[in-house]
Amino acid sequence: MGVSGALAGMVAMNELSGVHHKLLTDFVAGAGFTGIAVALMGRNHPVGIILASLLFGVIFQGGAEVAFEIQGFTKDMVVVLQGLIVLFSGAMAYTLTPLVARAYHALTRAPSAEAAHG
Amino acid sequence: MDSLLLVVDVFASTLRLATPLIFCALAGLLSERAGVIDIGLEGKMLFAAFAAASVGVATQSLWLAIPAALLVAVALSLLHGFACVTHPGNQVISGLAINIIAAGLTVVLGIAWFAQGGQTPPVADSVRLKPLLDVALLGQNILVYLALVLVLAVWWLLFRTRFGLRLRAVGENPAMVDAAGVSVALTRYMALVGNGMLCGLAGCYLVLAQNASFAPHMTAGRGFMALAAMIFGKWHPVGAFWACLLFGFLDALAIRLQGAKLPGVGEIPVQFIQATPYLLTVILLAGFIGKAVAPKALGSPYVKSR
Numbered sequence: 335m336g337v338s339g340a341l342a343g344m345v346a347m348n349e350l351s352g353v354h355h356k357l358l359t360d361f362v363a364g365a366g367f368t369g370i371a372v373a374l375m376g377r378n379h380p381v382g383i384i385l386a387s388l389l390f391g392v393i394f395q396g397g398a399e400v401a402f403e404i405q406g407f408t409k410d411m412v413v414v415l416q417g418l419i420v421l422f423s424g425a426m427a428y429t430l431t432p433l434v435a436r437a438y439h440a441l442t443r444a445p446s447a448e449a450a451h452g
Numbered sequence: 453m454d455s456l457l458l459v460v461d462v463f464a465s466t467l468r469l470a471t472p473l474i475f476c477a478l479a480g481l482l483s484e485r486a487g488v489i490d491i492g493l494e495g496k497m498l499f500a501a502f503a504a505a506s507v508g509v510a511t512q513s514l515w516l517a518i519p520a521a522l523l524v525a526v527a528l529s530l531l532h533g534f535a536c537v538t539h540p541g542n543q544v545i546s547g548l549a550i551n552i553i554a555a556g557l558t559v560v561l562g563i564a565w566f567a568q569g570g571q572t573p574p575v576a577d578s579v580r581l582k583p584l585l586d587v588a589l590l591g592q593n594i595l596v597y598l599a600l601v602l603v604l605a606v607w608w609l610l611f612r613t614r615f616g617l618r619l620r621a622v623g624e625n626p627a628m629v630d631a632a633g634v635s636v637a638l639t640r641y642m643a644l645v646g647n648g649m650l651c652g653l654a655g656c657y658l659v660l661a662q663n664a665s666f667a668p669h670m671t672a673g674r675g676f677m678a679l680a681a682m683i684f685g686k687w688h689p690v691g692a693f694w695a696c697l698l699f700g701f702l703d704a705l706a707i708r709l710q711g712a713k714l715p716g717v718g719e720i721p722v723q724f725i726q727a728t729p730y731l732l733t734v735i736l737l738a739g740f741i742g743k744a745v746a747p748k749a750l751g752s753p754y755v756k757s758r
Contacts, residue, residue: 367548374545408563410570410668413556417549425535425546 345369368416375424390416462704467596468662470700472497472654474599476678477685477692478606479650483529485610485687486643487623487749492532492547493651494675495554500525500655502558505666506565508575508659517579517660522652528554529648530641537640540753551675559668574664581661595657602650607689619643623747626754636754654678680733686744699729 372390376382397412476493483490500521508517528550535541535549559570566572581593610616618639621629626636654674659666681699685691706725713719 367551371545371548371552374542374548408560410556410559410563414553414560415556417551417553417556420545420552421531421535421549425541425549426539428541429535429539 371420371424375420389419393419462701462708464592465704465707466697466701467592468700469703470696471596471599472657472662472674473678473681473696473699474603474693475650475654475657476675477682477696478602478689479647479654480679480682481606481610481687481689481692482619482643482650483640483647484682484750485623485747486619486640487626487747487752487754488532488536488640488644489543489751490532490547490647491544491676491679492528492550492554493678494671494673495547495551496525496528496648496651497654497658497675498558498669498671499528499554500652501658501670502562502572502655502666503652504656505572505575505659506562508579509566509572509665512576512579514579514581514660517575518652518656521656521659522649525652525655526645526648529644529651533641533644536753537637537644540755543751543753555669558666562666562668570668572666575660579660580664581657593661595653595661598653599657603689603693610689615639615642620747622754623749626749630754630756640754677729680730683744683746684733684736687747698732702726702728702732 368390369387372386373383376384376386393412393416397409397415401407401409401412476497479496480490480493503524504517504521507520508514511517532543532546532550535546536543562568562570562572581595583593584597608616610620618629618634619642622634622636622639622643629639630636655671658670663670677699678696681695682692684695685693702725706722709720709725710722
């Protein structure tokens with residue numbers, strides 16, 4: 335828990351001394367909650383977390399740029415996209431697993447069965 | 453006389469502010485007693501509020517606005533159930549996903565439909581829920597009374613009916629319920645439907661009674677506050693009800709004390725009082741009211757082992 339608090343503190347450090355140079359209200363902007371989603375999507379594995387957070391960072395920054403370029407595109411669309419990613423590749427990650435497993439079994443078993451015949 | 457009026461006034465606004473919390477806490481209670489963590493209360497309430505507002509604006513009908521809100525919230529609940537009852541998905545991620553999607557999609561749809569920066573226009577007066585009586589304390593709208601009745605109803609459902617026994621058993625020991633021939637998934641889905649309806653009512657209340665229109669992120673953490681109240685109340689409807697009243701009272705106090713100076717202390721920052729519910733939950737749970745024991749099977753998807 336202590337280490338976790340220290341790491342969360344580093345987020346604030348980064349935002350304050352690296353980005354804003356001043357304390358803004360609500361400057362974390364939901365980073366904490368997105369962080370939970372990212373951690374769980376990375377399946378609680380350090381490497382997975384790096385990949386997941388890179389993805390979310392790219393989407394967030396890219397969304398900000400696109401919103402700047404194109405009229406009618408808002409940052410909220412980015413939020414929806416992030417939510418859908420969390421839903422489909424986080425929460426529903428196991429939805430397709432049995433299907434994939436069955437397909438994999440079918441594929442790996444078929445050649446060996448033929449080999450037994452031949 | 454003046455101070456009596458003030459007390460009545462604060463109590464009345466306590467009730468009004470506690471009502472959405474009560475709906476949400478009961479919603480969370482139903483699903484968590486059945487073993488499904490629900491941190492998506494916030495998102496469901498937000499989406500329901502948006503549905504109530506946009507249907508209310510479009511059709512000018514109260515009797516379409518409320519079912520629309522309930523329907524949307526139940527649909528989100530069923531999505532939650534599909535991800536983590538039918539499939540062994542993570543309940544926390546699923547709830548989080550619902551929150552994120554609701555926060556984004558309501559604003560996107562709001563901008564697309566009404567072009568007011570995510571807000572909806574105010575609903576007509578005929579669509580709004582007005583106080584039933586013109587008396588100081590009892591002058592509340594029907595949803596406030598419904599919330600009070602539902603506290604007892606949920607208690608009765610959970611602790612006095614066969615369905616309630618099954619629901620609680622599914623949250624404690626799903627394998628046993630399964631062995632007794634009752635479907636774990638079906639029970640959890642039914643709990644989730646009830647959960648969605650209660651969240652929908654909370655959303656209705658926000659738009660049709662408390663405010664007159666939908667504003668982006670208008671739930672402002674009430675879903676999480678309700679979760680805290682539910683844990684504070686040790687997963688019991690009546691306990692959660694008192695916790696909601698306490699939080700509502702602090703909220704009412706925060707509004708009252710804006711800029712007021714207390715003798716000896718000076719002006720209390722409103723933010724301090726707004727933070728008090730969370731502080732209270734942590735401090736009191738840490739040692740004063742004893743351990744809050746969660747349902748045993750909370751958070752674990754039930755997979756029939758072969």
